[in-house]
Amino acid sequence: MKIVIDAMGGDNAPDEIVKGAALAKKELLASMILVGDEEVIRKSAEKQDISLSGITVCHAPDVITMEDSPLSIRDKSDSSMRIAFKMLKEGQADAFVGAGNTGAMHVGSTLFVHRIKGVDRSAIATIMPLERPTLLIDSGANVQVTPNFLYQFAVMGSIYMSRIYNLENPRVGLLNNGTEEKKGTQLQIDTYKLLSDSENINFVGNIEGKDIPFSKCDVLVCDGFTGNIALKTIEGMSSFILRKIKGVLSDSISGKAAGLLCGAKLKAMKRNFDASEHGGAPFLGISKPVIKAHGSSDAVAIKNAVRQAIAYYNMNIIKDIADIFADNQKKIIQ
């Protein structure tokens, strides 16, 4: 299969993206296409002593920046992201991996690749590497949602987790400010009812922030605003506490000795929390594989996002979602 990567997207573009593409080609034996300013890409490869042989470089003169509006994808027709979408749409690539502007990727995937029939909104589905992998959907695409959107996220997330982690009946939770049925805003109250009444999913109730790490559900449903706050708070707390521990293990002789004794294990634990080790996040509901890599992705994160794209493609998850939405139109679209 062929994977197109936006070489200009993300905080560490183009160097880490170019390096990540080369890593992915070598380790995953995937066929890679890098889209972006050709001269910049070739210079980056040369500087890093990376061979681009076997990697197609496709020139795109323009770039969508992190500051650009999501709608810029409509206007910047020569941007690397837009051209990557075009290649995916026209079948020159089987999957698209990008670490750039999330909003533009969301709009672009809907405008140029289209949603699966019956899906009202696509959502970013991010695996949180906690007690057990938990899928957060939506982790940032839709700041405004309806109960029915959330219901559809629950259905798509359940299919995804059942395929990727071979779970029989993934537990769906609703992120809320309490466990009781009537907690939250009207959105959560109405969604609770919709999810409870559904036979398509295994709804286990409301999940509070304090329970996110402890695997009370496999699919955690919320709007993209709340999802972003939760995901980034998790990220911030991991990095904050691990930094504090590093301080304890370096500020005295006994601390340093302790570091020698358990440093390797703590590092392994840190790696386990690292979202980049677990690949990118697909836009579930889009008719072809579009994978969002973290904005701060390094080469390893890009490689892992490519691995995610391959798994997502090979497991036919998109077809499974399409089949269920086609079969259950009445049930799912309430």
Added chain:
Amino acid sequence: MKIVIDAMGGDNAPDEIVKGAALAKKELLASMILVGDEEVIRKSAEKQDISLSGITVCHAPDVITMEDSPLSIRDKSDSSMRIAFKMLKEGQADAFVGAGNTGAMHVGSTLFVHRIKGVDRSAIATIMPLERPTLLIDSGANVQVTPNFLYQFAVMGSIYMSRIYNLENPRVGLLNNGTEEKKGTQLQIDTYKLLSDSENINFVGNIEGKDIPFSKCDVLVCDGFTGNIALKTIEGMSSFILRKIKGVLSDSISGKAAGLLCGAKLKAMKRNFDASEHGGAPFLGISKPVIKAHGSSDAVAIKNAVRQAIAYYNMNIIKDIADIFADNQKKIIQ
């Protein structure tokens, strides 16, 4: 000063509340009133070998449970929480500390003690013990807000932090899903403009979840739904990571040795993250001191919430808020 405590509120009532009241009386020399089922309170004290001499016990036959609706405070006129509010209102107590149903405390403080003139909604103001103390307002009282409510939270939070931590010009941030001006839902976009335009506060812009621990602001403003998710996610991640570290320090001989070398420091770090060490959270905007202690408060947490109540009372923060809202009616009530 006299402090009334709801002996029946919280997950560990009445034992830890009774013990906490005794601790507070001894260490803080405050005059304490315990409200609740008198027989239950006296038996709890006896069982724990705690002397109630010098502590007033006020009988209340009924209880508001965690499952009760916030409006139950209106109907349950013999409940411990309702009687505590009555004592505060009528001047038999100077401050009220409770670890019970948050919604009922919010409604009760508004119905029976009333808001400060000019304040549209009161909010729970919780100190997060991170890189530096950061005030999260609203951390759970109002799931639906307007930009003007958030603006008022910013003003009240600034006054609180300037008094409690002696900060000259507290930095106010808006919790959002990105740093750019146009991020978030319409609520955040409109609030950003209102906060930017105000001369009453020192607005430093949007703050993302990943930056919460790193002291980018002193007052972090948000609606109570988002605030609850952020605060509880912080709580969950702290307990999750520290549990993992405990695992590393006990699962092998080298880990145990490392634990001996740095365990005390890690414990001190854990204590530093512990919200209960930092007392309860006042309902800012209410005309008398109402302090919400964490639902899972133990005796030490109750004692610290009493300490918080004393500081809040002695520093005349309520009067300062009332003066500013009276002076700046036009400016503040847009």
